Amino acid sequence: MRWIKMINKSDAALFSILFLSLILVSSPSAFAYEEDDIIIYPGIEADDLVTFCSSILASVLFVITLIAYKRDKRKRLLYVSIAFFLFAVKGFLSTAEMFSQQAGWTDLIASLLDFAILSSFFAGLLKK
Numbered sequence: 001m002r003w004i005k006m007i008n009k010s011d012a013a014l015f016s017i018l019f020l021s022l023i024l025v026s027s028p029s030a031f032a033y034e035e036d037d038i039i040i041y042p043g044i045e046a047d048d049l050v051t052f053c054s055s056i057l058a059s060v061l062f063v064i065t066l067i068a069y070k071r072d073k074r075k076r077l078l079y080v081s082i083a084f085f086l087f088a089v090k091g092f093l094s095t096a097e098m099f100s101q102q103a104g105w106t107d108l109i110a111s112l113l114d115f116a117i118l119s120s121f122f123a124g125l126l127k128k
Contacts, residue, residue: 050094055091058084079124086117 069077
């Protein structure tokens with residue numbers, strides 16, 4: 001409960017604005033219009049390519065933070081490194097659908113990985 005005392009009024013106001021913006025953006029009316037997918041190459045959509053590139057970036061950041069953890073031995077870096085690794089796994093899992101039939105379980109796994117990623121980042125923020 002010590003971290004609650006560290007939040008001041010300006011941080012609370014910023015958090016409130018961000019939370020309300022998130023609710024507004026994620027409302028069902030915001031997603032009512034669906035565009036056609038942008039195809040870059042036959043069978044490869046633009047969002048899949050961006051997800052794949054994000055996965056590569058997450059893999060690079062995982063290696064960098066893991067090296068930094070081995071040098072510095074701060075637990076914070078270990079949690080951030082785990083989050084980057086999980087993000088890379090999630091991205092590669094999502095883009096694997098390009099090469100195989102879409103399986104129903106990938107959405108569940110991706111949601112669980114999102115939860116684990118956020119938990120890992122949060123744990124990294126709380127550690128000294």
